[in-house]
Amino acid sequence: MKTTEILVIGGGPAGLSAAISAGSRGAKVILLERDDFLGGQLIKQTHRFFGSKREHAGTRGFKIAEDLKDRIKKLHNVEVMVSARALGFYEDGVVTVLKDEKMHKIKAEKVIVATGAHEKFLPFINNDLPGIYGAGAVQTLMNVYGIVPAQRILMVGAGNIGLIVSYQLMQAGVEVAAIIEAAPRIGGYLVHASKVRRMGVPILTRHTIKAAYGTNRVEKAVICQLDDKWQHIPGTEQELEVDTICLAVGLSPLTEILWQAECEMIFVPELGGHVPLRDENLETSVPGIYVAGDCAGVEEATAAMLEGELAGLSAAYSLGYGEADFKERREQIVTNLQNLRSGPVGDKIRAGLAKVRRGA
Structure with missing residues (x-):
């Protein structure tokens, strides 16, 4: 049995950002990725991103992946497990992982699910x-x-x-x-x-x-x-x-782990399918389980990275890390997400997100 403070499932843009956000604030993190490389969809994206400089505007996707991986390597409190597939989330909060043809058990105080989506x-x-x-x-x-x-x-x-x-x-x-x-x-x-x-x-x-x-x-x-x-x-x-x-007919959120964890789910066509209800900090209906990226609703990679940062920030804060800048950074992330989703292009996303807010 391995133990950690925060377990991040998924090493794409959302998961990498979540691990960096939580790890840079001092939390002990394990990052799981089922493939043998980190970066997810970013590694195949050669186009330049839009948005602000902080959100990698003008940078090609595979370069963003390299930057995120470099930042992960500098965080000695973040353990990375590649070729590691999360198979199940059990009643006692243990996540079972298949790696190197062996079963591993991981118990975390907080879990961030960033498993992405699959093609329709x-x-x-x-x-x-x-x-x-x-x-x-x-x-x-x-x-x-x-x-x-x-x-x-x-x-x-x-x-x-x-x-x-x-x-x-x-x-x-x-x-x-x-x-x-x-x-x-x-x-x-x-x-x-x-x-x-x-x-x-x-x-x-x-x-x-x-x-x-x-x-x-x-x-x-x-x-x-x-x-x-x-x-x-x-x-x-x-x-x-x-x-x-x-x-190129769309993506569906990968949510098996969230179903197993008995998170409250809802079908939202604007977000690609069944997604979990979540609060303003991206915590699901199951306390201690957060969600970020396409498994929370299919969007662009920039939104996934921002959500990952917010989930990592929130999970770390709930454990007593990053109290000094939590409120300021959270407001910045929320503002950036609102700007990204503004205008006619964001109509569908905003309509979908309005359906998944817990307590709304």
């Missing part, structure tokens, strides 16, 4: 053909392993991920036949959409994929228009000659 998929004819990827897999192949996954691709989804990955594909020499979006308008930032449009890529709203065809792998895709009730419009089918289909 779409039902359509032959959606199991080779050559059909999630956008995260395409980013990993290109930006982590240097593998060009396609020659001509159809991108399904015009949110930020779909738009950014489309631009990165074109930078790698891949032809993007089209970007299709089921919604009546583009979901991502217009600055990303403008970049791909300037390169001649059509973005077709109210369109979806109907089928994929090919002998041993994708050879063509059939797309069609949708009506106001999101139903296929007969006679609007188009065939596109492509060798790859990339699905």
